[in-house]
Amino acid sequence: MANNGRTLIDGQVTATIYGLIKNHMYSEAAEILQEKLQLYPKSRAALSLLAFCYYHMQDFENAAECYEQLQVSYPDVDEYKLYYAQTLYKSGALQEATKSSFMLDKPSIAPKILKLQAGIKYVEGDFPAAKTLVEQCPSDDIDTQVNMACLLFKEGQYQEALAIFVKAMEVSGKKPDLMYNTSLCHYHMQHDQISNNCVSEIIEQAIKEHPELSIGLKTEGVDVRSVGNTLVLHETHTVEAFNLRAALLWKAGDATQARKCLTDIPPRSVEELDPISLHNDAIMNMPTKATMGFEKLQFLLQQPICPPETFGNLLLLYCKYEYYDLAADVLAENAHLTFKLLSPFLYKFLETLILQQTSVEEAYSRFDDMATELAEELRRYTKKVQQTRGTDEDAARRAIKSYDTAMQQYVPVLMHQAKIYWDQSNYPALEKIFRKSVDKCTDVEAWKLNVAHTLFMQDNKYKEAINFYEPIVKKHYDELLQVSAIVLANLCVSYIMTSHNEEAEELMRRIEKEEEQIAYEDPDSKLYHLCIVNLVIGTLYCAKGNYEFGISRVMKSLEPYHRKLGTDTWFYAKRCFLSLMESMSKQMVFLQDSVILEIVQFFQHIENHGHSIIVLVEQPLEQDPMHEGKNTVAYEARYLKSLFLALADL
Incomplete structure (x- = not known):
């Protein structure tokens, strides 16, 4: 009876599961299988189907557990050992995956083992070892050719990689992964329009073939449930396509549309986001959600596998927000990543930025040495372009690319060197620095x-x-x-x-x-441009001593208050009033009664409209934030009004 019952249940499970799998309902299938396995824990069919469902749900850790049980129970089935190693690799357990792959020595699956080992080395960043393994794979296999193209891409040989990807599409058709790889090559070759066209084709194909992915509905404000990290989502490459489109828009300076691209991605919960999407979301939303952005980058850096740009971007953002101590701590705690993920230039640049906080003179000297070295490189590449243009176009293109890279490094170094003099208000010395670079930076x-x-x-x-x-x-x-x-x-x-x-x-x-x-x-x-122009002009008159005209212009510039009053406009306006009150306290300025009454009324208007406007945009990681009641324009306007009335009575 027991054996017959187990056989009957296995048959029922198989029939039900195949129906769910056919409709891509892997989560529902997995729930049924889990229930059946509680009754029949040794059911081979149920366990293998559950592993299959987990794999398609991209839940590789649970899939690995299933395959581990299967390979222990059925040691003669080599496929289970291979699947176990593959799921370990997919879950990020690279060392365990490597160890498991070496335990497989069956000639029938040797090509698959080589592909797996090459993939592990690729993810680990050991590209020479990965290339050696790929070269041992059958040369007529399309996967071997694509893998070699991926390695060429990592070496910066985008043109050569692109040619292989295009040839692969001619053989196997326009598959999303191949279209994405061609788009990525065009992106790195500065062919932005072609790259965007490829991305659009991937997205349009996914919308047409997989409406269940709910592409773009989140942006439109439709409340939709998570589609999960299914194999279908992975195979459509919509996540990668939208991230690349966002990068193209970000590069073009359209930050708003770039952020919109990230919300167009098929909806998933925060826990389900892939590392690339999480990284890009953090970077693109830093202006408004800096605290959350830092948390996401710090989280990614602690993961076994994270985008290689995470380390450098986190350090640069710490420096941008003047958290130099935190940047120094991250560098010290992740010394093993320094030479792996940071270029020699970026490491030296960050080190000098941090040094500037303790030794301005030494930092200036280092910036000067870097600028001199880069200026020499720019001259050398310029000469190379002139020599090769018209005779060796490939060499000319390489020289132009090297020139552009050197220029991207030269400008930040020059600007940070100049900022040292700017902070000291030493404008003549600052002008001399810019004059030295005029031949290289006119554009x-x-x-x-x-x-x-x-x-x-x-x-x-x-x-x-x-x-x-x-x-x-x-x-x-x-x-x-x-x-x-x-x-x-x-x-x-x-x-x-x-x-x-x-x-x-x-x-x-x-x-x-x-x-x-x-x-x-x-x-x-909210419209601030004309307001700020008038504020600066009013400030100019106040600085020249013509307070009545200057203050009048400042007050008029903020009308209507609901549209003109903001954190920045209030910052410029209050400086003029503080300057006026300082002069009044020294009895250097005397105002007519009508002007005094106008100023008091102005402060009252500002107080009425400034309750929800903050005075200071605090640093995202500030440990001692201002009291919320004091960090409002209304509070400062009320405080300034009391000071002004006290001075006016004198």
Whole structure:
């Protein structure tokens, strides 16, 4: 009876499970199998089907446990040993997977064993060893060719890798994994449009063939359940495609659409997110969710397998937010990753940034040495391009690529070296640094912008500042709100200081017109550009001692308050009032009663509208945050009003 019952149950389980599997309902199938295995723990069919379901659910740890039981119970079945090693590899247990693979020596599965061992070495970053193993695989196998292309990609030979991927698609068709690999090659070859076209094709194919993935519904605000990390999701490569599209948009400067791409990915819970999506979500949302971003990057760094960019990005972001001690701690705690994941340049750059906190002079000297070395490289690559162009186009392309890489390193070094003088307000010395780099950086937007700021801060060089600000503004003359407000403000001040008032007024009219158009389309939108321009102009008059006109302009600039009052605009405005009160306390300035009444009313308006506006955007990892009640514009306006009334009575 017992044997007959077990046989009958096995048959029933198999019939039910195959129906669920056919409809990709692996989770439901797994639940039934778990129940049956509680009654019949030695059922080979149930255990093998459960392992199969776990594998398709991408739950490789549980799949490995099932296959481990099967290989112990059925030691003569080599497939179970192979599947066990494969699931260990998929789960990230690379050492255990390597050990298990060496226990397999059957000639019939030798090619599969070699592929597995090559995959392990690839994930470990041991590309020479992986290449040696791939070369032992059958050369006519399409998987061998694709694996070799992946290794060529890792070596930076994108053109050669691309050729193999394209040839593979000609043989096996436009499979999502091959389309994604070609897109990635184009991305690294700076063929952004072609890369985006490939990505679009992957996404469109997934939407057409797999509506159950709910692609894009989360972005549209539809509440949908997680689709899980199924094998179907993996095979469609939609996660990778959306991440690559987000990278393309981020690279093009469209951060909003880049973030939207990440929400278009088939919905999954936070626990189910893959490392790449988690990393990109952290990086792209740092401006608004920095604390959460740091937590995600720190979590990834502690995992056995994480995106190699995680280490460098976490260190750079620590330095950006001035957490230099934390950056130093991470470097010290992960010394084994330093030479594996950081280029020599990036390591030296980060080390110098951290050193700057204790020894400014030595840091400046190191930045200077790095800049000199990179400048020499730029000259060498420029000469190489000139020598090879027209005679050896491949060599010319390689030289141009090397030049671009050196330039990407040179500009940050130069800017951080310059920042040392900026922090010291030593603008003449800062100008000399920029003059030394003029032959290399004339086309670099950041360089031109910083030169303009340096000239502007010297008071007597407004005309020269205009020459740098104007091209930046005119480049976006039809969309002025795309330009930083402080650039527009500084240009207007420069016009005024050089008696070009008409140009300043025309620029302000164009800004006002654009803001009115946006306000018409979205009445609740916050618009700060014209406000900041007027604030800077008002600040200029206050600095020159004309407080009545300057303060009047500052107050008018914040009307209407619901649209103009914000953290940044209040910061600029209160500086003028603090300067005024300082002069009043020294009895250097005397105001008319009408002006005093106007200022008191202004503070009252600010208090009424500033309850929900913070004064200080605190650092994301701040251990001693400000009291919430004091970190509001309303609190500061009320406090400044009391101080002003006390001074006015004097």
